[in-house]
Amino acid sequence: MSSAENNTASSWLNSDRRRLILQEYGIFFAFLLLVGVLALSNEFFLTPGNISNVLLQTSINGVLAIGMTFVILTRGIDLSVGSVVALAGMVSASFVTSSATAGIAGAPYPMVVALAVGILVGVACGALVGFIVSRFSVPAFVATLGMLSAARGATLIYGGGKPVPGLSPEFRWIGTGNILGIPMPVILLALVFGVSWWVLTRTRFGRYIYAVGGNPHAAKTSGLNVTRIRFMVYVISGALSGLAGMILSARTGSALPQAGIAYELDAIAAVVIGGTSLSGGVGRVTGTLIGALIIGVMNNGLDLMGIQSYYQQVLKGALIVGAVMLDQKRNQGL
């Protein structure tokens, strides 16, 4: 930091405080800026219908990215979320389908049963990965890469490679229904966000997650059960992947074996754009939510401007790298 910069900074706020504000809210300002630019360039962007649409499109990635935040905070990564989305969506769908061939005996069951089954499938996948990572010290990248492949295979085996159609209207309500005009997926995202924010900022378990990610050795010498905390974050990510899988199949009305392919990349992108460090211990779930919203708003805005989706991918790539570059600069001091 040069002294000239410092002087100009102290004229409105001292540099320490300015840095703090930028660290806390920098990503939020970027989001507002993006929204402002899009609102000015397209009059349709800020209409209630479109806002609802953006939130709906963000909800699945948002739920996955929040689970991913827990994992990345402990220096881990979960590449398996996309495949778990497909498996949980497929298994839960088989409980609520009216199709005679795709359903299991006795289907359709009530929605609650399918919900429990879907979450359980996610929890089981997460628990297996968590067990392997925490007990056998297998790198998370490898363990979840294995699960990425295995869960996709399991999905194809379970459904015989075919979709499960004809889901019960009761189940479809999770994806298509609304309460007071707010779409159900958005409500679920808000719930997941609220609980996660509370866990990470207000509870002991949340503090443990930051401690394990910040310095696992120090956490261990301070008497924390590092193995169990590592295990738990994969279970959380798995459970949220299960939920996301059900929202997806409920929205589309049928569970597809190729659902959720490459979803892990968008989830990681949202976490990274949101300012969570891949080296663990630093980050916030609020940032992740805004990261997911930035991706959603950008895709929507480019759609509205009539820009091809191929270009959207290039822009998203630039956004991810740019966000981390800014982050690095910010951490070196302003």
Next chain:
Amino acid sequence: MQPLLKVEGLKKSFGGVAALRDGRFELEAGSVHALCGGNGAGKSTFLSILMGIHKRDGGTILHRGNPVEFANPAEALRSGIAIIEQELSPVPHMTVAENIYLGREPSARFGGIDFKTMNRNAQSLLDRLEFSISATQYMMNLSVAQMQLVEIAKALSHEADVIFMDEPTSAIGEKEAQHLFSAIQRLKAEGKGIVYVSHRLSEIFQIADSYTVFRDGGFVGAGKLADIDRPGLIRMIVGRDLGEEYIKTNTPTEIAGLEVSGLSAPGKIDDISFTARKGEIFGIYGLMGSGRTEIFNCLFGMDRPSAGDIRLDGQAVTIRQPSDAMAEGIAFVTEDRKVTGLNLTDSVRNNICLASLPEMSPAFVMRKSEEQAASADMIARFAIKAARDTMPVSGLSGGNQQKVVLGKWFQRQPRVLLLDEPTRGVDVGAKREIYRIICDFAAAGGTVVMISSEIDEILGMSDRILVMRQGRSAGIHDRRQTDAQSLVHLST
């Protein structure tokens, strides 16, 4: 005679805060010069300017009478100024020779590397310096002390005549340190100038010819070590009279606090027995790798001993994991605060509370007010200097970081304090405060077991001393009936 290196009026500020106001230094050829000062005295800034890592704001540097300015460490090295850093960063999967000639490998035909010449040159260099290291060994198989010697060889392969050594003995044992010192003597005999930076005063008096003291970013004084005594040097470093370096205020009782008998862990420690009494500071002295830290690891549940009993206040206890030890009232200040003691990215407050969260917040939700109170209490009790307790602990000086670690454990009101190198990398002033904290704890009836590789510290602080050698006990000695020579002798 023209000095090898002459620095005058060196200035540097970071963000309007002066880190170095008036850096002055004069190094003679064929001498060892100690650069002394507490944490924050400006030594690191001084070194980083000379190495070309930071740009100076003002002042002159004359190397052999010529003004110099370096834009990066490579330029400094090319002109003959090398640094052996505190934390070495060799390429582990390369050989010694490859590390020495990294980036300047002799070429063979077709653009390949002439490994034969490279290995031969490296070996002859190592042999000339009488370092018994093979040039074709892999770097990762060397000890820290051997890696330092390779760094020295690398510096000499660049024809360096000024060599800075930043805390070179902080990670090596007494015996290896003596090897390093004889290497320094040989460099001196070849006419090189060595700048030795260390907090360990006994080393400075053993190895250095002259000294320069910095305090609060400014030059305080310089001279020959032959003309100053230890208290005099301490007074210059801290700026006031500290009186006795080690003041013991505790008196051991006859009540056993921690009894250890027959503690063994295969390949690490064998049949260790001792009793530390209430009110006693029980010292453990030994070289790196002698099994001293492994004793603590077994006592604290980090390692599982294969045999042995542990009794606390006469009661047998079973410890399987750190939380068991903590429940019994044992606290463990680990050897390396950055690696195992602190979560550097987290705040001072959260680090202080880290080991007490279940007690402070019995329900799932945390109680912020209790955490605030605990951290305020520890900051006041140990005089921790932090702008606010929500700042990251990485921004504190070494001494204050160590006090945060102590605060984390004192928050649990332990019965037994296990201290592994409690003052490593801490300046003289902060050391004194840490000694006071330890003594107060023992004087109040606590049991302290302290590992140190600093012989003065172990003799100055401990009531009795257990000497470790190759995983076994080499006897327990009363502080009044032993001295530095016999401890070093027993430990090797």
